Amino acid sequence: MQRICVIGGNRYFGKLLVERLQAAGCQVTVINRGSVPPPAGVGHLVVDRNDEAALTAALDARTFDVVVDQVCYTPVQAAVAARAFAGRTRRYVMTSTIEVYDPATAALPAVPPRTPVSEEVVDPTAWRVAMDLPWHDDAYLEAHYAEGKRQAEAVFAHAGSFAHADSFAFAAVRSAHVLGGGAREFTGRLAHYAELITQGEEITVHAKALPTAFIHYEELASLLSWAAGADFTGPVNACSDGPLDVHDLAGIVAAQAGREAVYRTVPAGEEASPFSFDRHYAMSNARAKALGFSFSRTSDWLPGAVAEALAVSAASTD
Template sequence: MKSALILGGTQFVGKRLVQLLLEEGIEVTIATRGMTSDSFGDHVSRLKISREDADSLQQAFRDKKWDVVFDQTCYSSQEALDTLKALAGKIKKYVFTSSQAVYDFGTNHKEENFDALEYQPTLKNRKEYSGYVGYQEAKRAAEAILFQNAKVPVVAVRFPIIVGKDDYTNRLKFHVEHVKEEKAMFIENPDLRYSFIDSEEAAKFLFSMAKSDYQGAINPGSKEDISLSELVVLIEDLSETKAIFHVDGDPSPYNLPGSWSVDIHRAQSLGYQFTSLDQLLDQLIHHYLQE
């Protein structure tokens, strides 16, 4: 791999991915709306696009080619189709940032629990998807469009919840701060379980998928999952402070309709290892407590 196009690349995992590629001497182009600044200077090329405007993709990608595209910003079936058309004949591999949300609510999902080749997508724009169910449909439909129509190998990386010191969503930090500051919070279903992955390992995994011969769907992440009640107990133990719960408290950003966790045996069978969930959460909780 000598060249890469990243759709996104200015925030969180995308930024980490760009840095990894640059360190390997890969020629990097980032394609964004141009609304978020980056710190890469003249080390990257930049294209301005709108994922909701097919013409902008055609114009930006005209007369260009890359070895691989990393799609970090696709949130609809229409965007997936428009991007495939705009990149036809211009790439050799498509690495799609998908989500464990493609699975029905539940725990320890294996890749075969959702088959994108069998899913019948409806063409929609991102504004037509709403809430968690809409997000689920969007990722399912985007995968289906890519796997059913791409002329190049496709990898769909079905990430669990991504956490890290650079996590701008502050969803894990929310829980730590509320316990530390003795602020009331509301957790609707404390027994629901979730999977997690470290943001640095997420970026490294994307890079590894691009370099490998693997194609298809794959679940990365810490092999364990955790319930929200167990997460709060861990925070309580490390902060030596009791959490306060109240129906009128600030609602947890992890108040989802059901559990979402994944089985990572396929990634492990390919030689990939991830930080244990206990170690990952322990490090991050300590970090947020010391801020």
Template sequence: MKNVLVLGGTRFFGKRLVELLLQDGDSRVTILTRGVTEDDFGDRVARLAVDRTDEAALERAVGDIDWDIVYDNICFSPDEAAAAVRIFSRRAKRYILTSSLSVYNPQPAILTEADFDPEHYPLKLGGKADFSYQEGKRLAETVLLQTADFPVAAVRFPIVLGTDDYTRRLHFHIEHVQAGQPIGIPNPQAEISFIRSDEAADFLHWLGTSTLTGPVNACSDGTLTIGGVISIVEAATGKPAVIRSETADKDQSPFGIEESWYMDTAKARSAGFSFLSLSEWFPELVTSLNRSLS
């Protein structure tokens, strides 16, 4: 049996990952959260309730157990990453960090893992409040990949979507179009990557069994322009969108990027993972959400 620890596994793709691990039948799964969000795993998992930003409490919670895989979905700063390096030294056989497309600056060309190289990025410590989200994720990768004595993979996900998306980013667009409210989009022609929540969980699960290390891009095959997203929403709702280049903050699109921001997944595909087609699942998701929100 494999000992698997999931830091953050009670909602969205983290919850889906835990379900996949439980279906394996050969994993003892422990989830570590603050204990705020309830789960329905019952006695199928062990639970550790701790604030992962408290290094001493985190070390006491994980104890001296050897972990075959540690999934870290809730690391947002170099200090948190450095604590993980110390605590899991010689205890983790494989460490998988959930990182983000946000480590990259938007650009017209497709982004490869080499466009941000954490193994040569200046190492700097600090807490979550000391950095932007982008810089926090960059430095978390940097600390783990430069200093850990265990194998590390850093999964760079784009915006994750699904009916279970608690951030309701796609919901925002559907609700605004349904209500005839303006949506702020600075560049409708900007291309963007997405991944579905179950696909993100599938990828993390697969990565746990692979030997890939370092940064790994993971997104559905294909891209959409922001204008294309809106067109799909218009088709599902049967209503025209009211698009503005500038709006009040509350009406600004969560997808409202000024430049294209999309990833190449050749590294993961070459290792054997097959991604879903964005053009197939995205309209289906919009249609499903539109029905539930109508």
């Protein structure tokens, strides 16, 4: 029986991950601040992961086969966790993001236009870490979300690179934009499109909007569960086959709503609706496939996710 610790795991795909690990016979322990209790039969440590002394005390003598970290956003948080779990786990899996590839947030190696970006474009073992930035400031963190994730990966990659008894193997799952789940979808972006289109309001798009990658929340939970039981290290991209641009996405919503999407075009560099991108960073999932994970196509699950979003939108206007 695998002993797995999930940090976070109290909402959306993290909650589903916990349920799936438990159903697979794993002994699961969830660490969070206690706002939402885990399912019956799941261990629960109520502690703030930012408080290193409290986290270390709460862990006590516990050890785990794998830690899956759902809520690490900064190198400071990563350093606290790396020290706290040194000698307590053999494997550490961090949920990361497609945002690490956003060329608007860092000087990244150039890739040919419309070429899916592979993992080596952002190498955590070579990424510079700056602990002295104001990572504890919520406004700074929100504005530097992508960089926080890149540096968090880097801290874990270095923590797991030393050949001594306390080191652990590290993997980062870089998730595409997550959709599905209806009212559970905490970003609300698909519901936002459902509301705009059903109400006939404008969707703001770039003149040459480029495609990006998506993944269903259930598929991401499946991939994280797979990653916990695998032995690969380093980053792996998690996205369904079939990138979409904002017009593709809005068109599917409009078709199911029986309405027409209304667009307003803005130049590159200006703010637009979610998933309208004036720059390219759609991911390649070739490495995950080569390691043995099989992805769905976005077109397989998106109509169902749109139907859920339309139902939520309709309920909110009743």
